[in-house]
Amino acid sequence: MxxxxxxxxxxxxxxxxxxxxxxxxxxxxxxxxxxxxxxxxxxxxxxxxxxxxxxxxxxxxxxxxxxxxxxxxxxxxxxxxxxxxxxxxxxxxxxxxxxxxxxxxxGCAEYHVKAAIDEEVLLRRILQETPEARRLNDEIRAGSTRPELPLALGELVAHEVLARHQALASGVVEALRPHTRQERVSEPTGDDFLNISFLVDDEHRQVFLAAEKGLTHELGQEFDFRLYGPLPPYSFV
The missing domain is CATH 3.30.70 (Alpha-Beta Plaits)
Structure with missing residues (x-):
């Protein structure tokens, strides 16, 4: 059977x-x-x-x-x-x-981290901090009917979103990595820019959790930062 x-x-x-x-x-x-x-x-x-x-x-x-x-x-x-x-x-x-x-x-457990940033906040930052995006947006808002402007703005924003997502993910991983043994990265889904599992041993568990808490505070309320664990180490078998 x-x-x-x-x-x-x-x-x-x-x-x-x-x-x-x-x-x-x-x-x-x-x-x-x-x-x-x-x-x-x-x-x-x-x-x-x-x-x-x-x-x-x-x-x-x-x-x-x-x-x-x-x-x-x-x-x-x-x-x-x-x-x-x-x-x-x-x-x-x-x-x-x-x-x-x-x-x-x-003596190890898995901790799973997912993170996202409020889309409106990110778009607002891109329009404020990227001169070319700001210029294109200003022209459109001023009533320009040039058909290439929305396409150019859309492509520029999409590129910036990807670059900023990658930079944010890298920053989170670099902050947590020193307190872990291993990591397994998965493709983010939905609005998430990060989907990763860490293997954390008992000796570093409290330091890891403290680092995660500090990171959450530093990132602020515009971030959706989710920590799951301790979990059985599914990702590290």
Whole structure:
């Protein structure tokens, strides 16, 4: 029978699964599949599993319980294997890789940062601080009917928005990077100019959080700065 795989841990960290439920409309019992120094936390895979909130919460709860007891390699929601033997085979085949990764993640958590700036504020700054943009805007506002002006202004503003987004993202990363072990950058979505995950160890966690708080204060209310964590290190498995 197919099994749903939640995460991989070191065998000495015997996971306490009491009170946790698995994914699915009728959750199957959680159990461990072990091979040598590694264990995988699994349950029977439900049929037709979809990413409903109930199941996402159950998946995350398993990761957080395991993370509290020691390092964990969390798998993304929806990962399945054909059966327990297939799980054992992978644990055996990739034993060295998984063991090294668990050691590297000891005492670490993931923090995810997203950031955006108010669009009207940014456009106002561009028109005020970029002479050519200000000139083109003034001509349009003065009633010029030259058809090339709006296009030229639009292209200039788009270029400035991109450049300023990149500069802002770089500034945020440079401020936080000294207090982290690793980082993983993802493509920003929506209005965000930054979408990044940091791996932070226990020793630097408070310094990292203090730096983030100071950065938020420095950027001001026109920025939408979001910090998520501590999280299981999904981005660093």
């Amino acid at each position: 197919a099994v749903y795989v939640y995460s991989i841990t070191a065998a000495p960290h015997a996971p306490d699964l009491h009170g946790l439920t698995g994914v699915g409309e009728t959750p199957a019992e959680l159990r461990t599949v072990c091979a040598g120094p590694l264990c995988a936390v699994v349950s029977d895979a439900p049929e037709g599993l979809r990413s409903k909130r109930r199941d996402l919460v159950a998946h995350q709860a398993v990761q957080e319980r395991l993370m509290a007891a020691g390092p964990v390699l969390p798998l993304r929601f929806g990962f399945t294997a054909p059966d327990d033997d297939a799980v054992r085979a992978v644990l055996t085949e990739r034993r060295e890789e998984y063991t090294q990764r668990l050691t590297a993640l000891e």
